Amino acid sequence: MSTPTHxxxxxxxxxxxxxxxxxxxxxxxxxxRRRQDxxxxxxxxxxxxxxxxxxxxxxxxxxxxxxGLFNMVHMFTPLAGYYAPAFTAGAxxxxxxxxxxxxxxxxxxxxxxxxxxxxxxxxxxxGLGATFGIATxxxxxxxxxxxxxxxxxxxxxxxxxxxxxxxxxxxKAAGFILLLGMARRLVxxxxxxxxxxxxxGLGFQTFEDFLYAIGGATGSFGSDQVGLVTNGIGTRxxxxxxxxxxxxxxxxxxxxxxxxxxxxxxxxxxxxxxxAAGVGFHLVLDxxxxxxxxxxxxxxxxxxxxxxxxLGVLWYAFRLTDGRERExxxxxxAPEVADGVLTAEEVEAFAGHKQRRAYLKASADRRERRRRKxxxxxxxxxxxxxxxxxxxxxxxxxxxxxxVARVRGGAVAQPEPTTTPA
Amino acid sequence: xxxxxxxxxxxxxxxxxVPVEERLAGLERRSIVPALVVVGIWFLWVVAVxxxxxxxxxxxxxxxxxxxxxSDDLAVTPPPGWDVIDGFRTTDIPxxxxxxxxAFTNGxxxxxxxxxxxxxxxxxxxxQIDKVTSATGAVDGFTVTDGRSTVTTDSxxxxxxxxxTGRGVEGTVAAFVSDGTGIEVSASGQxxxxxxxxxxxxxxxxxxxxxxxSDADQQEAS
Numbered sequence: 183m184s185t186p187t188h189x190x191x192x193x194x195x196x197x198x199x200x201x202x203x204x205x206x207x208x209x210x211x212x213x214x215r216r217r218q219d220x221x222x223x224x225x226x227x228x229x230x231x232x233x234x235x236x237x238x239x240x241x242x243x244x245x246x247x248x249x250g251l252f253n254m255v256h257m258f259t260p261l262a263g264y265y266a267p268a269f270t271a272g273a274x275x276x277x278x279x280x281x282x283x284x285x286x287x288x289x290x291x292x293x294x295x296x297x298x299x300x301x302x303x304x305x306x307x308x309g310l311g312a313t314f315g316i317a318t319x320x321x322x323x324x325x326x327x328x329x330x331x332x333x334x335x336x337x338x339x340x341x342x343x344x345x346x347x348x349x350x351x352x353x354k355a356a357g358f359i360l361l362l363g364m365a366r367r368l369v370x371x372x373x374x375x376x377x378x379x380x381x382x383g384l385g386f387q388t389f390e391d392f393l394y395a396i397g398g399a400t401g402s403f404g405s406d407q408v409g410l411v412t413n414g415i416g417t418r419x420x421x422x423x424x425x426x427x428x429x430x431x432x433x434x435x436x437x438x439x440x441x442x443x444x445x446x447x448x449x450x451x452x453x454x455x456x457x458a459a460g461v462g463f464h465l466v467l468d469x470x471x472x473x474x475x476x477x478x479x480x481x482x483x484x485x486x487x488x489x490x491x492x493l494g495v496l497w498y499a500f501r502l503t504d505g506r507e508r509e510x511x512x513x514x515x516a517p518e519v520a521d522g523v524l525t526a527e528e529v530e531a532f533a534g535h536k537q538r539r540a541y542l543k544a545s546a547d548r549r550e551r552r553r554r555k556x557x558x559x560x561x562x563x564x565x566x567x568x569x570x571x572x573x574x575x576x577x578x579x580x581x582x583x584x585x586v587a588r589v590r591g592g593a594v595a596q597p598e599p600t601t602t603p604a
Numbered sequence: 605x606x607x608x609x610x611x612x613x614x615x616x617x618x619x620x621x622v623p624v625e626e627r628l629a630g631l632e633r634r635s636i637v638p639a640l641v642v643v644g645i646w647f648l649w650v651v652a653v654x655x656x657x658x659x660x661x662x663x664x665x666x667x668x669x670x671x672x673x674x675s676d677d678l679a680v681t682p683p684p685g686w687d688v689i690d691g692f693r694t695t696d697i698p699x700x701x702x703x704x705x706x707a708f709t710n711g712x713x714x715x716x717x718x719x720x721x722x723x724x725x726x727x728x729x730x731x732q733i734d735k736v737t738s739a740t741g742a743v744d745g746f747t748v749t750d751g752r753s754t755v756t757t758d759s760x761x762x763x764x765x766x767x768x769t770g771r772g773v774e775g776t777v778a779a780f781v782s783d784g785t786g787i788e789v790s791a792s793g794q795x796x797x798x799x800x801x802x803x804x805x806x807x808x809x810x811x812x813x814x815x816x817x818s819d820a821d822q823q824e825a826s
Contacts, residue, residue, distance in 0.1 A: 238640075246646060260741050334690070335692050352645050402786070472700075
């Protein structure tokens with residue numbers, strides 16, 4: 183099997199000679215051309231090579247992650263002996279939380295599942311580069327500066343709100359900027375920003391939670407370390423998503439709009455709004471007590487409003503970035519309608535939530551509805567395989583087409599075997 | 605039909621290589637700007653801000669009569685003229701509460717007062733403090749130098765105290781437990797300096813006692 187590459191996006195399908203009319207052939211050729219454009223512009227299926235010695239971003243990434251690792255080891259080593267039970271409990275909780283949230287983010291990322299090595303790079307940047315490489319020293323220095331300039335009580339009220347959002351959001355966004363430089367052909371859509379930002383935030387949150395857990399274990403003079411680590415852990419894990427993953431998702435999606443990519447023309451206003459939303463929600467969340475005291479409004483009320491508004495904005499951003507992905511998916515799948523693999527109605531269901539709902543609502547009964555859901559899921563798999571194959575009919579693509587037919591309960595039309603792009 | 609794993613062709617390997625006209629000093633030209641942006645972020649937060657913080661003098665001396673909260677209902681009176689490193693005056697409590705730590709220094713000796721929940725006696729608390737200090741290396745070469753003594757504060761709270769030495773330092777640590785709240789007072793400095801400050805340290809320890817939260821309320825109202 184020849185390996186399809188994105189460097190040479192030649193058409194995957196040859197016009198079928200003799201079997202179609204001239205206009206149908208032209209129409210199909212146009213659909214295939216649009217498919218190739220969509221694959222090329224989206225970067226879907228593009229592999230990620232981490233080690234790029236000629237890429238300056240790779241070196242900065244490695245330097246800061248290694249620095250962060252060194253700082254973390256330096257910070258924890260003196261405590262590791264006595265607080266070993268707390269370290270074990272904290273690490274176990276961190277792993278469970280990471281796997282849970284990581285799986286959920288991966289599930290939400292439907293159209294283009296990010297390659298594992300990109301996700302891992304994001305997580306490591308968030309956990310080591312951003313947290314221990316930049317944020318811990320910067321937060322401390324900025325907090326100390328505020329205390330010297332404005333007094334201890336003022337600093338205690340506002341230090342977190344006026345340091346963490348700026349230090350931590352820029353530190354996390356720095357990792358996304360590096361990934362934009364390391365995976366230019368892969369990281370292109372606002373949805374890439376949203377999901378990779380969420381994974382950077384998850385890394386930051388996981389290591390920050392671990393840091394807090396060890397800090398908490400030193401409470402009560404170190405006499406109840408495991409109890410203090412596990413106390414309230416459920417609340418902390420559940421609240422994690424309305425924290426760093428969300429802030430970074432908004433900031434990184436905003437950066438894609440702000441910078442512009444081949445898949446997403448620059449929209450500076452929208453980008454600035456999303457970046458400001460991520461930083462602003464972080465600021466409010468870290469200043470809830472001070473805001474409550476200064477305004478006379480209940481801190482709990484401010485907290486609840488913050489959570490509700492931020493989740494609403496996150497959902498809006500998800501829908502916003504989802505739109506571009508849907509356009510690309512439809513372009514990739516459109517030739518499958520001409521080939522009889524999918525129906526126009528099925529591809530149209532990828533246009534938006536409304537269209538998907540309408541397609542599912544048209545089911546005669548529950549069984550039919552479930553079948554339609556399966557067809558859409560199989561079509562998504564086909565879309566992924568087509569992107570991976572650069573539009574060619576590879577074994578995976580053929581199998582995915584067969585799977586669409588299987589879940590629909592009928593035979594499938596396979597296009598004529600074609601030469602894969604060289 | 606199974607996939608066949610194939611090695612990348614020479615052409616594919618060439619395509620992975622950065623074209624010569626897109627290089628600068630051997631690096632891919634387009635990767636330099638994002639790398640520099642991130643180095644700029646790192647420089648701002650890890651170099652510039654800490655340097656700025658170090659350049660700003662810390663000047664917050666204790667004024668005679670000032671008390672510092674060490675919990676929501678306990679406070680200490682540090683020696684006048686000593687610099688406040690950490691902690692809140694009972695007249696200026698932040699929205700998040702009084703906090704659980706206060707620290708003061710005269711430049712050579714540092715006194716740190718820490719409170720937290722503790723379910724035990726003052727003697728047990730002092731044992732726990734010794735155990736953690738030894739295990740974590742918080743004081744290098746930590747060695748308790750003599751037996752424990754009983755300390756009673758002006759408010760009638762009774763605790764225990766001991767002296768210790770470490771590499772280049774000596775100090776005093778005292779422990780109290782008041783209604784489920786453990787209190788640790790740790791004073792340390794260079795050997796001769798710590799002895800010279802003994803009177804001030806004892807003064808602070810004896811000052812541990814309740815504080816009137818209406819002080820803070822009145823301050824807020826005004």
